[in-house]
Amino acid sequence: MGRDLAVIATLFLKASSLQRKRAMLTVAAIAWGTVAIVMLLAFGEGLRHQLMKGQRGMGENIAVWWPGETSKVWEGLPEGRPVRPILDDIGYLRGRITAASGVIGELTSWSSSLSWGTTTITGRVTGANWEYGEMRHHFAQAGGRFFNANDEREKRRVIFLGDELAKDTFGEADPVGETMFVDRIPYLVIGVLEHKMQMGTYKGPDANGSVIPITTFSAQFGTQRLNNIVFKARTAEDMPLARQQFNEALAAKYRFDPTDEQVTGLWDTVEFGKVMAKIMIGLQAFLGIIGGLTLLVGGIGVANIMYAVVKEKTREIGVQMAVGAHRGWITGPFVLQGMTYTLLGGAFGLLIAVILIMLVRLVPVEGNQALEFLGKPTLSVEIAVATAALLGFIGIIAGYFPARRAASVDPAETLRYE
Amino acid sequence: MNWPLKKKTNGDGTSNGHIIEMLGITKVYNTGKIKVEALKGIELVVDKGEFVAVVGPSGSGKSTLLNLIGCLDTPTGGSYMIGGEAVAGLDRDALADVRNRRVGFVFQNFNLLPQLTALENVELPMLFGGVGRRERRRRAVEHLERVRLGDRVEHRPTELSGGQMQRVAIARALAMEPDIVLADEPTGNLDTGSGSDVMSLLSELWGQGRTLVVVTHDQTLAKRAGRIVEIRDGLVVTDRRAVA
Numbered sequence: 001m002g003r004d005l006a007v008i009a010t011l012f013l014k015a016s017s018l019q020r021k022r023a024m025l026t027v028a029a030i031a032w033g034t035v036a037i038v039m040l041l042a043f044g045e046g047l048r049h050q051l052m053k054g055q056r057g058m059g060e061n062i063a064v065w066w067p068g069e070t071s072k073v074w075e076g077l078p079e080g081r082p083v084r085p086i087l088d089d090i091g092y093l094r095g096r097i098t099a100a101s102g103v104i105g106e107l108t109s110w111s112s113s114l115s116w117g118t119t120t121i122t123g124r125v126t127g128a129n130w131e132y133g134e135m136r137h138h139f140a141q142a143g144g145r146f147f148n149a150n151d152e153r154e155k156r157r158v159i160f161l162g163d164e165l166a167k168d169t170f171g172e173a174d175p176v177g178e179t180m181f182v183d184r185i186p187y188l189v190i191g192v193l194e195h196k197m198q199m200g201t202y203k204g205p206d207a208n209g210s211v212i213p214i215t216t217f218s219a220q221f222g223t224q225r226l227n228n229i230v231f232k233a234r235t236a237e238d239m240p241l242a243r244q245q246f247n248e249a250l251a252a253k254y255r256f257d258p259t260d261e262q263v264t265g266l267w268d269t270v271e272f273g274k275v276m277a278k279i280m281i282g283l284q285a286f287l288g289i290i291g292g293l294t295l296l297v298g299g300i301g302v303a304n305i306m307y308a309v310v311k312e313k314t315r316e317i318g319v320q321m322a323v324g325a326h327r328g329w330i331t332g333p334f335v336l337q338g339m340t341y342t343l344l345g346g347a348f349g350l351l352i353a354v355i356l357i358m359l360v361r362l363v364p365v366e367g368n369q370a371l372e373f374l375g376k377p378t379l380s381v382e383i384a385v386a387t388a389a390l391l392g393f394i395g396i397i398a399g400y401f402p403a404r405r406a407a408s409v410d411p412a413e414t415l416r417y418e
Numbered sequence: 419m420n421w422p423l424k425k426k427t428n429g430d431g432t433s434n435g436h437i438i439e440m441l442g443i444t445k446v447y448n449t450g451k452i453k454v455e456a457l458k459g460i461e462l463v464v465d466k467g468e469f470v471a472v473v474g475p476s477g478s479g480k481s482t483l484l485n486l487i488g489c490l491d492t493p494t495g496g497s498y499m500i501g502g503e504a505v506a507g508l509d510r511d512a513l514a515d516v517r518n519r520r521v522g523f524v525f526q527n528f529n530l531l532p533q534l535t536a537l538e539n540v541e542l543p544m545l546f547g548g549v550g551r552r553e554r555r556r557r558a559v560e561h562l563e564r565v566r567l568g569d570r571v572e573h574r575p576t577e578l579s580g581g582q583m584q585r586v587a588i589a590r591a592l593a594m595e596p597d598i599v600l601a602d603e604p605t606g607n608l609d610t611g612s613g614s615d616v617m618s619l620l621s622e623l624w625g626q627g628r629t630l631v632v633v634t635h636d637q638t639l640a641k642r643a644g645r646i647v648e649i650r651d652g653l654v655v656t657d658r659r660a661v662a
Binding site: 003007010011315316318319320321322323324325326327329410411412415 | 488
């Protein structure tokens, strides 16, 4: 085996550098294919990354429930009864959903007038428990804060603004510490949302809304009926149990069938995330196949040039056979040559792709929704490994078939003609 | 990779001293519909140290015979022993080894590898024969000096004259110290001067006790041989030894 390799290596190094132009073009074709596959996969990976981040923007491991009507007869009660929990039910649920790390209620006013100075806009106001800040990823920009347990208990008139809404109302001014009016009632602005990527939403982007303590909301708007209940499972694995406990607790209190999906239907972000992940895998595979096909075209180019070389060298192959070359010593250098072109092209392509990716990442994306998702191509170890494996495979194939033709040369036939 | 590391016999190890022993050799080329019978039963025995010229008109089967002797091809029928070793049933790599160890080829059109230097061309059979790098180099230089090309070792074929190229080819043929040197019209592409140089070189090799089989149309070359075998229509028609 060692001797075989030595012979192959010696012959390979002695092989003439064939027409450079053709070799260059071939290497360029492989490089282009590599750029294509790496860029496509990197954009796919970046998109996946941003989507996952965007999904986390709303909060992790949370489920959002809306009030509904029963659709099943239960213990002598008819179908079609509304299930409308109130503020006080949150305490009841917290004691029973042990698999959840938090349960909160939300009250919503879809169009309240929000004014500061001479500016008045119509906007969304949500009343929520103070845990909402953590659970729904409402993190304040420097200098501000989300409201806390004391604010909620004492029904303080404090308001936390979405970053877009803050801009619409206050322009360039710093809202924190200012007093603004919500339906003509004064509120102290205590924080503005730190800009975040958010994909999922159940009442519009958090950036366009404002949040006040649920107790304050209830006092001002005079309502107890919850628009949403949100709970957060301790871990992603706890979500099914948390949902079951939620259904049972609510069903016991409002007397409906816990399997009545008309009432218990909710948005489970854990499950949704799994579906998203699968879609992304499909998308990555699709991009990979397109890139792979481009690379394959380059591989065919290598095979083509290798066939030409074999044809040109038929006589030399015959001579080598006549003086005692084994089959493997004839084919080895050709396979090696095909591999060399492919890997050389691959290395060039990878270099170009990395430079391109770095350039694209330099483009500022803040504030541009489309670019926030597409403008962050990301290289990963998996992409590098997959590309290298594909290059190696194509290289071997591109060298192998021409080499097989070389090995089938009949020395007697070759050396006969003049 | 392993192949039978037979002790090199150089003909001496055979029971009867025959280098070539062909009995009833036939060769049929099957070109689709037509079967061409190139050899119809060749009987040929060549002993160590003989210089045999194979002559005959075009299409008589000379080249086919040479290919069979050189193990570039295998016979359709009959038995062939080279240096006491039966060729029948050997696979391609084993045949390549037989060629490497036992046969040195000299072609009409030299068939040197254009991208290799004279030295590297002579080294090639030794590379395939498993000779170490230093030893290869030493022996290649020695063989080139013997064909009076000691000052051309680093030249490529394009930088050599026809006669010089053929002398490199002869050095290459001798590189593995083969049992037999096979030459196919070695002077066919050479001018008279270079041709007679090559002829002298071949005679010299014969004088050193080597076995040569030369296919030729060249009467001058044939006359130098110790034995002339004439082939016609795939059969040996005359086989005469020169009287010294």
